[in-house]
Amino acid sequence: MSAEPLSQSPWQTATIARIEKRTPRVTSFWFQPSRPFAHLPGQHVDVRLTAPDGYQARRSYSIASAPEAGAGIELAIERLDDGEVSPFFHDVAEVGDEIELRGPLGGHFIWQVSDGPPILLVGGGSGVVPLMAMVRHRTLQKSATPVTLVFSARVWDEVIFRDELIDLDDRRDGFELVLTLTREQARRPADYSRRVDAHMMVQAMERLPKAPRLAFVCGSNAFVSAAAEALIGAGVPARIIRTERYGV
Amino acid sequence: MVTRGFSSGRRPPSDTDERIPPGQYLEQGFPVLSAGPTPRVRTEDWSFTLKHGPRPVKKWNWAELNALPHSKMTRDIHCVTAWTKFNTPWQGVLIDDILADAGIEPPTAHTLAHSFDGYSTNVPTKDLVTGKAMVALLYEGKPIAPDHGGPARLLVPHLYFWKSAKWVNGLQFTERDEPGFWELRGYHMYGDPWREQRYSGDP
Ligand SMILES: Cc1cc2nc3c(=O)[nH]c(=O)nc-3n(C[C@H](O)[C@H](O)[C@H](O)COP(=O)(O)OP(=O)(O)OC[C@H]3O[C@@H](n4cnc5c(N)ncnc54)[C@H](O)[C@@H]3O)c2cc1C
Numbered sequence: 001m002s003a004e005p006l007s008q009s010p011w012q013t014a015t016i017a018r019i020e021k022r023t024p025r026v027t028s029f030w031f032q033p034s035r036p037f038a039h040l041p042g043q044h045v046d047v048r049l050t051a052p053d054g055y056q057a058r059r060s061y062s063i064a065s066a067p068e069a070g071a072g073i074e075l076a077i078e079r080l081d082d083g084e085v086s087p088f089f090h091d092v093a094e095v096g097d098e099i100e101l102r103g104p105l106g107g108h109f110i111w112q113v114s115d116g117p118p119i120l121l122v123g124g125g126s127g128v129v130p131l132m133a134m135v136r137h138r139t140l141q142k143s144a145t146p147v148t149l150v151f152s153a154r155v156w157d158e159v160i161f162r163d164e165l166i167d168l169d170d171r172r173d174g175f176e177l178v179l180t181l182t183r184e185q186a187r188r189p190a191d192y193s194r195r196v197d198a199h200m201m202v203q204a205m206e207r208l209p210k211a212p213r214l215a216f217v218c219g220s221n222a223f224v225s226a227a228a229e230a231l232i233g234a235g236v237p238a239r240i241i242r243t244e245r246y247g248v
Numbered sequence: 249m250v251t252r253g254f255s256s257g258r259r260p261p262s263d264t265d266e267r268i269p270p271g272q273y274l275e276q277g278f279p280v281l282s283a284g285p286t287p288r289v290r291t292e293d294w295s296f297t298l299k300h301g302p303r304p305v306k307k308w309n310w311a312e313l314n315a316l317p318h319s320k321m322t323r324d325i326h327c328v329t330a331w332t333k334f335n336t337p338w339q340g341v342l343i344d345d346i347l348a349d350a351g352i353e354p355p356t357a358h359t360l361a362h363s364f365d366g367y368s369t370n371v372p373t374k375d376l377v378t379g380k381a382m383v384a385l386l387y388e389g390k391p392i393a394p395d396h397g398g399p400a401r402l403l404v405p406h407l408y409f410w411k412s413a414k415w416v417n418g419l420q421f422t423e424r425d426e427p428g429f430w431e432l433r434g435y436h437m438y439g440d441p442w443r444e445q446r447y448s449g450d451p
Pocket of ligand 1: 044059060061062063076077078079080081082083084085086087126129130244245246247258274275276329
């Protein structure tokens, strides 16, 4: 894991190059920064919106794309209906718009193939985004690192990156996808329909050849607390668990 | 740069404007940010150690620290993830009173705050004394929830909130300004919200 200070990352403009709806509530936006940068899987950018009178709103968004994916970054933004920034992206932003961002940011919630196997990823809702960057990085590196992703979503149609994840799972190359739906019946035989718990974590780890070296947990604060408790309940040492909380 | 189509936003009432540092927004809730799982530290197991370099100066258990004079601080707090929360009411023991109980003057200009989960953060010593900072023991008059750093957290409210180390278990005076856990990972060495010192490289 990198412990180097971040290089200076001032604000810059980035152009929206592509927009694609992922689920009813999550849309991906591809940004082309005016000064391209190299990020590490798990890092985020800060985005800021400026009103004509100078008022600014600023939020953090994880990078969903792998560093190897080339210039430009993908952000996957969930719409919170009464939010300030996320509805702007869903309702107003268009291809060709310029948005200010800075990054890459974050030096803790990072995993690279070179950090060593195996790893356990646990994401809730849009908390899967930085984990997706790690999974894609692994794929593009053609790494055989055993990685299990436990992904909790409310319903099947809200499983972000669903087709891509299931494709990767089907390759049987060391990547394992465990889906758990909290408001719907599981669709695949080994999936779950309940909130994450210690027993689910034990079973997820059984899919790894040995105990994970690191576990990454990301999502809302409530999800991260519950999932971290579940991991500890499953015997995972607290010191190997890294968390990223999306605040509320 | 004005963002096309962003006109309204959820701006704060104008009378509170000047209390919100640049790039921050007003939050009513109390979001949580931390690098790992929430440690559950029982007060029976709790202790707080003051160190000068590697040398322990004094150690307090929960009852001993609680027996020191208590002070109240109601302050606005500013998280680097851009939320600001007004009037958070804390109670605890000022660093001044901890130093007085140890019978020492601050020996160096730099301090590292340490936590039960192994994390650390650096704060200039002068930002910890003269009533500026405390080891907080109560929030809104009640024990601090584990998610928010309980049983005790450092409170340095004039700096970004990651400097207010959760689950604090000691202060260490250092000869040099040594970066802590977050500062090694790209966060600013000082962290003044009014100068927007979020990340290393910010002026
Ligand atoms: C490191 C990091 C990475 C992140 N990555 C992602 C990501 O990849 N994808 C993603 O979708 N999100 C991500 N987030 C969350 C993101 O930064 C925003 O918090 C999220 O998009 C909500 O912002 P918003 O402006 O739409 O909502 P906000 O305006 O911030 O509101 C959030 C919620 O709080 C309530 N609320 C807060 N204040 C008020 C108020 N004054 N009045 C009424 N209601 C209020 C709203 O009801 C709303 O539901 C990340 C967060 C962090 C810290």
